[in-house]
Structure formats: structure tokens, C-alpha cells
Amino acid sequence: MTPPLSRPNLAAAGRDSAAAPVRIVHFGLGAFHRAHQAWYTQHARDRDQWGIAAFTGRSDRNARLLDAQDGLYTLVRRGAGGDTSEVVTSIVQARPGSDLPALIAAFSRPELAIATITVTERGYRLAWDGGLDREDAGLTADLAGLASEPFGGFAPTTLLGRLLLGLDARRRARLPGIAVVPCDNVPDNGRFLSTGLLQAAAEVDTGLAAWISAEVSFVSTSVDRITPRTTAADVAAVNRDAPFQDAAPVITEPFTDWVLSGDFPAGRPCWEDAGARFTADIEPWERRKLWMLNGAHTMLANGGLALGHETVAGAMGDPRLREMVDALWDEAAAQLPAEVEPPAYAEQLRTRFANPRIEHRLAQIAADSAAKLKLRIIPVAVAERAAGRPAGACAFAVACWAAASVVGDVETAVHALSPVLAADGGFVDAVRRGLDELGRRGAA
Numbered sequence: 001m002t003p004p005l006s007r008p009n010l011a012a013a014g015r016d017s018a019a020a021p022v023r024i025v026h027f028g029l030g031a032f033h034r035a036h037q038a039w040y041t042q043h044a045r046d047r048d049q050w051g052i053a054a055f056t057g058r059s060d061r062n063a064r065l066l067d068a069q070d071g072l073y074t075l076v077r078r079g080a081g082g083d084t085s086e087v088v089t090s091i092v093q094a095r096p097g098s099d100l101p102a103l104i105a106a107f108s109r110p111e112l113a114i115a116t117i118t119v120t121e122r123g124y125r126l127a128w129d130g131g132l133d134r135e136d137a138g139l140t141a142d143l144a145g146l147a148s149e150p151f152g153g154f155a156p157t158t159l160l161g162r163l164l165l166g167l168d169a170r171r172r173a174r175l176p177g178i179a180v181v182p183c184d185n186v187p188d189n190g191r192f193l194s195t196g197l198l199q200a201a202a203e204v205d206t207g208l209a210a211w212i213s214a215e216v217s218f219v220s221t222s223v224d225r226i227t228p229r230t231t232a233a234d235v236a237a238v239n240r241d242a243p244f245q246d247a248a249p250v251i252t253e254p255f256t257d258w259v260l261s262g263d264f265p266a267g268r269p270c271w272e273d274a275g276a277r278f279t280a281d282i283e284p285w286e287r288r289k290l291w292m293l294n295g296a297h298t299m300l301a302n303g304g305l306a307l308g309h310e311t312v313a314g315a316m317g318d319p320r321l322r323e324m325v326d327a328l329w330d331e332a333a334a335q336l337p338a339e340v341e342p343p344a345y346a347e348q349l350r351t352r353f354a355n356p357r358i359e360h361r362l363a364q365i366a367a368d369s370a371a372k373l374k375l376r377i378i379p380v381a382v383a384e385r386a387a388g389r390p391a392g393a394c395a396f397a398v399a400c401w402a403a404a405s406v407v408g409d410v411e412t413a414v415h416a417l418s419p420v421l422a423a424d425g426g427f428v429d430a431v432r433r434g435l436d437e438l439g440r441r442g443a444a
């Protein structure tokens, strides 16, 4: 019988299995963290000093599966021509997000240096400018509970609540600050999170807010590696003829990129060994990625679903959608500085999106499209219109969303995304033409 994946079984096979000391806490133990930040840590030359204690956000499933495997999992790098696999050992603790004693213990380690986060854009429960969302019942309850109960007496359920609990444990133990590194697809995600977290802290305890301001660094990141949700069929295929049984493998593409901007007051792994790039000015890189990759994904998700496609590669096989994706990349490129090489990135994206062996389901990408369009398509559309150009692909992306959602008349739909563009008759007409075209093709 094939032995289960575990550190003792890996060691018995003569493979490197040591568990590094915890110096990183991660929130959101999903597929992406395991394909990205955990992989970069695995490939740093000092990886023996950097273990990750990872916590799930909502469901406990990944914590259960990974805890049974000592945090180990197989990462399958899936190219158009074949797979390569490796066992990643950098996660040394996998716990449910509700395990607050384990979270407090991790934050109370003097050598803790970093907290990374991948809880989806929605998981921050913040307004899109980073301000507190006063209508979010979970966050409101957490802030009230943390403010009224003595430390540790209240069990927060949200990311912000748990992050405040962990940071407060460090403050109370008089330990030094750390770097907080959000890795979700949000523009200037470090500033976004610091805005919300400091507002939240001020409502809990002004001393905590002052400590965070003085001691904690927020690092903005642009993260890039297409990592679809693992299916049961993927698990079965990975385990066929494998040396160890793995209940929680991750499938990812060969391409990967990580651009970071900010300070690490307590140090960091040598992530640059795996290709991470550190910059003083992240904005052009982040815009390139959000406008070109995520903007095109949002367009394909809505347009593709409306036209009956199921995956990104399937939607890219639709000549009209592909043509509009190319046009969207041209429009975004016109708004990006040449130094980030938009044409070369577009060329890489053509190959990446067309990879038929990466089954990236449109339904996984389509959530919260209105909020995403505001950040990924509207800024390009506004700039293109101001430059006197038609912004036809941006208008088509808006039409795809309008076709996939129930949004009333076209002006109202555009207004919900951008009052500026709603007042632009030429842009609204272009959206209307896009909707008519999708309707003629039978879009719902």
C-alpha cells in the first residue's frame, strides 16, 4: 500500500523533511498560498529558518487534510506539455482559523517576523478604499467584542479581528513588530489593509492602534500565478503511481511572479532566490497585472459564462472573446509605462490563458464582478476616453458583466460602475452595442 504523505515517511525515503521554526503566520490556507508564498519560501536558500503556521479562513477542511500530512502537500506545475511535481515542506502547522490559542501562540513567538494573507478580496470586509464597512455584521461584532472583553475573552471570526488579536498578543508580550503582507488581488493592498486595520484597532483599543502604527509594517504586493481549485479528479490523478498518498495536492501553472514593496522589520526569507522582486514603486507592476490579467479574467468570466463556456481556455477559444481580450490588453497597455513591458506580458498571457491543461473555471472567477470592474476596467476606460479613444474593449467588458447580471437599463448599469462613464454617451452606446451583440449570440 502507498504510504501517506508525512514527515516521517518522507524522511524514511531519504528526502528532506525537516520542519523549520515558525516565523511566518498565514491567514487563508487555500490553493493559492500553497502555490505561491509557500513555494517561494520553499525555494529560498534559508528555508530551514522559515516555517509557516497556516490558518484557514472559513472552512476547516484544508487544515484537517494538511494537519494529517504534517503540513506537506504535492505541488503540481502543469504546463501545456506535461507536469512536474514536488513536495512542499514549508508549511509546518495547519490549523483551523478558529484555533485561536494556536494563533496567539504563533504570534507570541519572539522570532515571528511576517503575517501573509490570502483570504479573497471579500475576506477583508472593507470598503474598496480600505475604510471600515459599517454594514458588515461580522466585523462590527468582532470590533465590539474585542473592545469589551478582556484580552482572549472574545473569539473573533473575521480576518481583521483575528489579526488584531494576534498583534495584541505581541504588544502585550512586549515583542517587536512584524511585516503584514496581503497577497490578494487588491490595488495597493498594503495601504488598503493598513487603512482598515488601523481604523479597526482604534475602535478596539487606542493603545493597540498606536502600537500597530509604530511597530507594524504593511507590504504591498502584486501576486501572479494561476491556480485553479483542485478537483477530486485532480486528487485521484496526482495519487496514481505517486510514492505517497496525498489528500491535498495543488495544481498550478509554470508561470509565477511576486513583486513586493515595503519593509520587513524582523527579516524575511530570501524569496528573491525563487524570483521575487522588491521595488520602491509597485504601482506600475500592480496595474499591469490587475488591468491585463485580472481585467481580462473578469471579462472572460462574464462573457464566457453568458455564452456557455466553462473555462478560461474554453472562452479563449471563442474568436470574438479572444479578439476583445487582445483589444483590452492594447487599451490597458496604452495606459502603462513602457518599463513594465506590456506587450511582452500580453504575449505571456496569451500562452497562459490558452493552456488547455489548466482547468480554470469561469464560475470561480466571476464572483463580485461589479467591484472588480471598478478597479480593473473602469480606470482604463476613463483614461482612454480622456485621451480621445473609444475604449471599445472596456465597454465590451462592461457589456459582458451587464449580460451576466440583472442590472436594469444600460445607463443604470454603467452608472453603478462609474458616473463619469455613464455621462459619456459614446461609451454608453458602445456598451449597448456589446450587449446587443451578446444577445444576438444567445447570451442569457
Ligand SMILES: NC(=O)c1ccc[n+]([C@@H]2O[C@H](COP(=O)([O-])OP(=O)(O)OC[C@H]3O[C@@H](n4cnc5c(N)ncnc54)[C@H](O)[C@@H]3O)[C@@H](O)[C@H]2O)c1
Residues within 6 Å of the ligand: 027, 028, 029, 030, 031, 032, 033, 055, 056, 057, 058, 059, 118, 119, 120, 121, 122, 123, 124, 159, 183, 184, 185, 186, 223, 224, 225, 226, 227, 228, 229
Ligand atoms: N488562485 C489564484 O490563481 C490566485 C492568484 C493570485 C491571487 N490570488 C488571490 O488569492 C485569493 C485566494 O485564492 P485561492 O485560490 O487560495 O482560494 P481558495 O478558495 O483556495 O482559498 C481561499 C482561502 O481564503 C479563505 N476565505 C475565503 N473567503 C473568506 C472570507 N470571506 N473570510 C475569511 N476567509 C475567507 C478560505 O477559507 C481559504 O482559506 C484570491 O481570492 C485572490 O485574491 C489567487
Ligand SMILES: O=P(O)(O)OC[C@@H](O)[C@@H](O)[C@H](O)[C@H](O)CO
Residues within 6 Å of the ligand: 121, 185, 223, 224, 225, 226, 227, 293, 294, 297, 298, 364, 365, 372
Ligand atoms: O477573484 P479574482 O478575480 O481576484 O481572481 C480570480 C483569478 O483571476 C485569479 O485568481 C488569477 O488566477 C490570478 O490573479 C493569477 O495570478
